[in-house]
Amino acid sequence: MASPRPPPLLLLLLLSAWAPPSCGSPQRRHWRRQRGAGRALGCGAREEGTGTGTGTGIGIGTGTPGRMGRLPALLVRVPVRCFGGSPRARSAMPSWVIDRYGRNEVLRLSREMALPAIQFPNEVVVRVHAASLNPIDLSMRSGYGATALNMKRDPLKIKSTENEFPLTLGRDVSGVVMECGLSVSYFKPGDEVWAAIPPWKQGTLSEFVVASANEVSFKPKCLSHTEAASLPYVGLTAWSAINKVGGLNQSNCSGKRVLILGASGGVGTFAVQLVKAWGAHVTAVCSHDASTLMKKLGADDVIDYKSGNLEEQLKTLPLFDFILDNVGGSTEKWALDLLKKWSGATYVTLVTPFLINMDRLGVADGMLQTGVTIGSKTVKHLLKGVHYRWAFFMPSGPSLDEIAELVDSGKIQPVIDQVFPFSEVPKAFLKLEEGHARGKTVIDVVNKK
Ligand SMILES: NC(=O)c1ccc[n+]([C@@H]2O[C@H](COP(=O)([O-])OP(=O)(O)OC[C@H]3O[C@@H](n4cnc5c(N)ncnc54)[C@H](OP(=O)(O)O)[C@@H]3O)[C@@H](O)[C@H]2O)c1
Numbered sequence: 001m002a003s004p005r006p007p008p009l010l011l012l013l014l015l016s017a018w019a020p021p022s023c024g025s026p027q028r029r030h031w032r033r034q035r036g037a038g039r040a041l042g043c044g045a046r047e048e049g050t051g052t053g054t055g056t057g058i059g060i061g062t063g064t065p066g067r068m069g070r071l072p073a074l075l076v077r078v079p080v081r082c083f084g085g086s087p088r089a090r091s092a093m094p095s096w097v098i099d100r101y102g103r104n105e106v107l108r109l110s111r112e113m114a115l116p117a118i119q120f121p122n123e124v125v126v127r128v129h130a131a132s133l134n135p136i137d138l139s140m141r142s143g144y145g146a147t148a149l150n151m152k153r154d155p156l157k158i159k160s161t162e163n164e165f166p167l168t169l170g171r172d173v174s175g176v177v178m179e180c181g182l183s184v185s186y187f188k189p190g191d192e193v194w195a196a197i198p199p200w201k202q203g204t205l206s207e208f209v210v211a212s213a214n215e216v217s218f219k220p221k222c223l224s225h226t227e228a229a230s231l232p233y234v235g236l237t238a239w240s241a242i243n244k245v246g247g248l249n250q251s252n253c254s255g256k257r258v259l260i261l262g263a264s265g266g267v268g269t270f271a272v273q274l275v276k277a278w279g280a281h282v283t284a285v286c287s288h289d290a291s292t293l294m295k296k297l298g299a300d301d302v303i304d305y306k307s308g309n310l311e312e313q314l315k316t317l318p319l320f321d322f323i324l325d326n327v328g329g330s331t332e333k334w335a336l337d338l339l340k341k342w343s344g345a346t347y348v349t350l351v352t353p354f355l356i357n358m359d360r361l362g363v364a365d366g367m368l369q370t371g372v373t374i375g376s377k378t379v380k381h382l383l384k385g386v387h388y389r390w391a392f393f394m395p396s397g398p399s400l401d402e403i404a405e406l407v408d409s410g411k412i413q414p415v416i417d418q419v420f421p422f423s424e425v426p427k428a429f430l431k432l433e434e435g436h437a438r439g440k441t442v443i444d445v446v447n448k449k
Contacts, residue, residue: 091115095206096425097166101143104433107426110166116202116210121183123210126193130229131204131443132172133432134266136393140169140199141429145355151363152200170205170443171196171393174219174228184213194219194404196232198395205425205443217400220407227414230440233393234266235403235412238274241267241324241348241391243399248322254279257318259338262326263299264290265437267350269415271324272297277411283317285310285327290438293415314338325349341385352390415439421447 095113098106116125139145150164174194177187187193195216197204219228242248248256258275262268263284276282276298284299291302303313311334319340325331328351339345353373358366374390381388406412419442420428432441 093207094422095166095168096170096422097168098141099165099167101141101146103142104426104429106141107429108166109423109425113166113168113206116206116208118179118181118210120212121181122213123181124177124184124187124193124213124216125179126173126175126195126209126211126216127178128173128204128206128209129175129225129444129446130173131170131445132229132233133428133441133443134171134233135432136171136199136233137169137203138429138433140167144359145199146359147363147366148355148358149200168203168206170203171199171233172229173197173204173209173211173232174223174225175209175445177216178208180213187213187216192219192225193217194228194232194400195397196236196393196395196400198393205422205445207445212395214397215395217397217404220404222408222410223414225446226419226442226444227416230266230414230416230442231270231403231407231412232400234270234440235274236396236399237350237391237393238267238271238324239396239399239403240394241350242271242274242322244394245389245391246322246324246346246348248275248278248280250278256280256321257283259283259285259314259320259323259335260299260326261285261305261323261331261335263294263302264439265326266415266440267326268324269293269297269439270412271326272299273412274406275322277406280322283314283320285314287436293438297413297415319345321345323347325351327351336381336384336386336388339386343385344387346387346389347381348389348391350391352392354390354392416442418442419444 091114092112093115094109094111097108097110097113099108100106118125136144140149146164153159153164172194173196175192177189177191177193179189180187193216195211197209197211197215201211202209219225223231248258253275256275256279258280260268260271260275260282263272264286268284268286272282272284272294282299283301283303284294284297285303285305286294287306288304291304294302301317303310307313315338317338320338321340321343322345323335323339325335325347328349332347332349336347339347352370354370357369357373360366361369377388403412407414415438417437417439418428418431420431422443422445425443428441428443
């Protein structure tokens, strides 16, 4: 039986699934050449009403390979930002933070968050024009994943701060590069970019955010910042599940029968458009009121999961080559029976116990439990002739480059449920918590009210 990817044994010892990509695309390398060698020092961009400047400081960094080429661990000079005229403007910025885990009341607007500093030569500072919310923001607000994320934040426990607070949530950003680390040659101040910031880093519900240049990509030209901010996290998650884990791509997807469970949310609306753009026959499962949206996005069949027994409805259809499960829970018990046997057909779920196991059992036992679970399920289903996989969001500028091309060619459109001003972030969280998303909840950061 053809295998889409090697089995994710021991869940890839997990956090490695979240490691930044190790190399840039050839196109990126080509662009980099076009742009010439890196600047001697990073420098700041100028935006309306915001003075900027450049100084130098000392940082210790281990460069990541790829867009900037590999750098050894070294002492480097990094620029020190100077975004504003007044001392206060230079040192502080507004951010939505939490100081403890809990429900919505833990969200606090701080005007005293320190401006983010470039720590590594491959980092950039981005002025956030728009951000968006994802279910992980709700989960992280309540402490989900804290054990694993804190281990990733400070594996050797050498940081001076005792905990992760104040913590800024928000993973998506569309904005403008303000400053680049010394080894960044692919971007320059003033570039309009988008990115999804991994969850162990400070988030994007803030005026500025620091990202690795490997995580950043040029924003699609045809989208506004508000539109662009709706796509990176869900787009990269769908890309990871469908392409990296599921093995589907433009050249092998044509005519394949693809089932998307939970098609009306952020990941689902992106996934429907992606596999459709690659020529698949798409069956979307959502509730009745989302069926018009699904048809508009290109779904060939739309099944209402609230009208009768979903499993029975789907069993009346021809078998599938690929299933993306954005719902989880009991769907896993029957969905794999809908796949073609012994043909390389694959079920990929985004709803996994990976982080919960570590929260519940601690790092070592949690990883062991996760490894046993994924290993046993993979083998059990392999013996029945189908592939069973877990997928995770993976930050990746090069993948965002490919997504940007699909967006600019009109094959993928942003699907926005509602836009909130920066001052109403808690309302946006409540909206997300109500469920029934039809695309994304976006935060307009620049047009603060
Ligand atoms: N593993 C990872 O790294 C990763 C990354 C991103 C997301 N995720 C997970 O993937 C899931 C989807 O994320 P998302 O951002 O798309 O969430 P979302 O925007 O909140 O969308 C969820 C959608 O599912 C629909 N839905 C709920 N129950 C359903 C059911 N039984 N059958 C079909 N549709 C159903 C909801 O609409 P109605 O309720 O109105 O039907 C909603 O449109 C979440 O559980 C999220 O935590 C995992």
